[in-house]
Amino acid sequence: MADETQAHSTAVDIAHILNEIGDMLEIKGESSFKTRAYRRAADALLNLPADLTEVWRAGRLKDIPGVGDAIAGKIDELMRTGKLAFHERLIAEVPPGLIAMTRIPEVGPRTALTLYQKLGVTGLGDLEAAAREGRVRTVPGLGAKMEQRIILGIETLRRASDRLPIGTVLPVVRELLAMLRATVPDITHIEVAGSLRRRQPTIGDIDILVTAAHPLSVVQAFAALPQAAEIISEGDTKGSIRLRNGMRVDLMVLEPTRYGSLLQHFTGSRQHNIDLRNYALHRGYMINEYGLTPVDREHQATGETILCATEAEVYGTLGLPLIPPEIREASGEIEAAIAGTLPNLVTVDDLRGDLHLHSDWSDGVKTIEQMARAAADLGYKYANLTDHSASLFVANGLTIARVRQQTEIIKQLNAQFQAEGLNFRLLHGCEMEIKLDGSLDYPDEVLAELDVVVASVHVGLRQPREQVTARMVGAMRNPNVDIIAHPSGRLLGQREPADLDFEQVIATAAETGTCLEINGSPDRLDLDPQYVRWGVQAGVMFTIDSDAHHPDAYRLDAELGVAMARRGWAEPRHILNTRPLDELLAYIDEANKRKIKLTNRLSSTEKRIKRNGWRRSGIDALQQGGPPPAPTPALSACDGH
DNA sequence: GCCGTTTTCGGCCCGACTGTTTTCAGTCG
Numbered sequence: 001m002a003d004e005t006q007a008h009s010t011a012v013d014i015a016h017i018l019n020e021i022g023d024m025l026e027i028k029g030e031s032s033f034k035t036r037a038y039r040r041a042a043d044a045l046l047n048l049p050a051d052l053t054e055v056w057r058a059g060r061l062k063d064i065p066g067v068g069d070a071i072a073g074k075i076d077e078l079m080r081t082g083k084l085a086f087h088e089r090l091i092a093e094v095p096p097g098l099i100a101m102t103r104i105p106e107v108g109p110r111t112a113l114t115l116y117q118k119l120g121v122t123g124l125g126d127l128e129a130a131a132r133e134g135r136v137r138t139v140p141g142l143g144a145k146m147e148q149r150i151i152l153g154i155e156t157l158r159r160a161s162d163r164l165p166i167g168t169v170l171p172v173v174r175e176l177l178a179m180l181r182a183t184v185p186d187i188t189h190i191e192v193a194g195s196l197r198r199r200q201p202t203i204g205d206i207d208i209l210v211t212a213a214h215p216l217s218v219v220q221a222f223a224a225l226p227q228a229a230e231i232i233s234e235g236d237t238k239g240s241i242r243l244r245n246g247m248r249v250d251l252m253v254l255e256p257t258r259y260g261s262l263l264q265h266f267t268g269s270r271q272h273n274i275d276l277r278n279y280a281l282h283r284g285y286m287i288n289e290y291g292l293t294p295v296d297r298e299h300q301a302t303g304e305t306i307l308c309a310t311e312a313e314v315y316g317t318l319g320l321p322l323i324p325p326e327i328r329e330a331s332g333e334i335e336a337a338i339a340g341t342l343p344n345l346v347t348v349d350d351l352r353g354d355l356h357l358h359s360d361w362s363d364g365v366k367t368i369e370q371m372a373r374a375a376a377d378l379g380y381k382y383a384n385l386t387d388h389s390a391s392l393f394v395a396n397g398l399t400i401a402r403v404r405q406q407t408e409i410i411k412q413l414n415a416q417f418q419a420e421g422l423n424f425r426l427l428h429g430c431e432m433e434i435k436l437d438g439s440l441d442y443p444d445e446v447l448a449e450l451d452v453v454v455a456s457v458h459v460g461l462r463q464p465r466e467q468v469t470a471r472m473v474g475a476m477r478n479p480n481v482d483i484i485a486h487p488s489g490r491l492l493g494q495r496e497p498a499d500l501d502f503e504q505v506i507a508t509a510a511e512t513g514t515c516l517e518i519n520g521s522p523d524r525l526d527l528d529p530q531y532v533r534w535g536v537q538a539g540v541m542f543t544i545d546s547d548a549h550h551p552d553a554y555r556l557d558a559e560l561g562v563a564m565a566r567r568g569w570a571e572p573r574h575i576l577n578t579r580p581l582d583e584l585l586a587y588i589d590e591a592n593k594r595k596i597k598l599t600n601r602l603s604s605t606e607k608r609i610k611r612n613g614w615r616r617s618g619i620d621a622l623q624q625g626g627p628p629p630a631p632t633p634a635l636s637a638c639d640g641h
Numbered sequence: 642g643c644c645g646t647t648t649t650c651g652g653c654c655c656g657a658c659t660g661t662t663t664t665c666a667g668t669c670g
Contacts, residue, residue: 106660110666110667111667141667143660194670238657274653275654277654278653281654289655
């Protein structure tokens with residue numbers, strides 16, 4: 001008999017299905033409001049600031065904005081059975097290849113349906129053949145030009161890389177901005193907008209906004225950039241190019257007096273803008289990219305358009321504080337702005353140190369001293385050396401003897417720093433491998449000698465959910481483990497995250513005080529912001545670390561790590577390494593004591609089980625030895641919000 | 642399909658661009 005509370009789908013799976021339903025209904029010609037409702041619900045699931053399984057179990061699906069009776073019923077069916085009859089019926093009606101066809105630029109749902117009905121094409125391959133044979137132009141409403149665009153579009157689709165990690169895109173864009181600024185002296189503002197400004201982990205295309213006295217010269221300089229592999233369009237105030245890596249860059253040049261409205265408009269997200277405009281209408285304003293216009297109930301203009309030179313003026317005119325770009329995802333930020341409860345998001349300047357970095361003792365490329373001095377040069381007050389542990393042979397993991405050698409070197413270095421009057425301390429930690437069976441590389445007495453122990457999983461990432469989760473939770477309960485590094489193990493665009501039960505990981509972090517790392521390494525960005533937000537609400541303490549293997553990585557990694565934390569609504573109080581060193585060490589000490597207490601409680605439960613002749617393995621006993629404790633606020637720092 | 646400081650029914654964000662047209666539907670951001 002199946003457990004009725006067992007979830008058979010994740011929020012991501014369900015969002016995908018709801019989006020597909022939206023696509024298929026649109027192709028079928030359903031009302032755009034209905035299709036939008038499905039997509040809106042999908043967005044809401046992806047940005048849900050809580051665990052969907054918990055919301056579902058609590059019977060509160062309809063509390064999710066955009067989820068009403070019908071969609072709640074469908075989510076419930078997916079959670080219970082992993083399938084949805086409505087979805088399967090739609091697939092039978094609308095060939096899935098039609099959805100792929102709508103990915104071609106200029107081909108939307110209506111065109112896809114027309115092509116299916118008139119030519120019988122059911123996918124990209126069919127369509128390309130039809131276009132090359134000149135059959136597309138025979139369809140009423142489509143012409144030779146459209147036929148050509150379809151051929152080009154399919155070619156582009158094949159060539160274009162998928163979304164790229166933000167860490168790859170950001171340096172490229174900064175170079176573009178610098179070149180434009182250098183080439184066109186009269187540029188007054190230049191900034192990226194879109195998903196890049198919101199700091200999404202991966203980026204699809206790039207929007208650049210410029211104000212300048214002579215827009216044409218900016219567009220011309222833009223089209224002439226050496227990075228442009230193709231010029232898509234070039235107008236008086238707008239231009240689009242494609243870079244060699246396939247990425248599209250759109251440029252818009254505007255008057256300085258309207259800069260705030262344009263920046264707001266092109267930063268999005270789409271759903272945030274929709275919600276903001278809705279709110280604006282209730283306040284008697286119509287918003288577009290040019291400004292705010294007072295309107296009556298029928299949306300007829302009743303006054304002059306208000307020009308906004310800054311985004312703060314856009315939000316301010318509506319009586320709202322400025323909402324930081326990173327949280328403009330239609331996940332409660334407008335409500336929080338209205339209520340005056342927007343978070344005071346963490347910034348790069350709040351970081352006082354870095355708790356995860358490598359030297360040439362394992363797989364880094366610089367000496368311990370070089371890594372330490374570079375951290376001090378950035379203004380950090382402390383850094384934690386975390387070379388890999390013994391079992392990670394590929395990274396030249398340290399034997400216990402080498403760990404002890406490091407201890408001596410670090411002692412000498414700190415003495416030297418003190419003698420120089422440098423206000424900086426190098427901590428001695430390690431990146432402890434959580435092995436396949438959940439055990440750790442070094443015995444407890446060695447771990448106890450280290451200042452801050454970071455534990456992580458590099459092997460067995462493909463283990464079944466229960467197994468990989470149990471390894472991680474087991475490590476978190478070890479009093480000597482202080483931080484779980486890059487928890488999911490994902491590599492953006494290269495490796496899928498481990499199938500962790502984050503509900504359990506986050507609850508354990510909140511219960512034990514073990515920190516979860518927000519790893520700013522560009523190919524990781526792990527923890528993903530959605531889990532940061534859950535953690536923030538559950539009272540988890542986080543760290544933001546670089547995982548630097550070279551001093552050059554510190555700055556960008558810290559920036560990206562902070563960006564992910566901000567997307568997760570994290571404030572300085574949620575981030576351990578915003579604290580002075582003595583407070584940081586005190587927190588770790590307190591968490592360790594708490595874990596010893598917890599362990600004692602659990603082992604007494606285990607004894608009771610033994611007494612009753614009912615034996616279980618260690619990890620099982622930890623997980624099942626008693627009712628799961630309610631998540632408690634993590635120590636002194638997290639008062640919840 | 643969702644939702645309520647305008648509503649339990651009748652609304653639902655806004656504008657630019659473009660190709661194929663004689664006034665606009667479809668697509669995109």
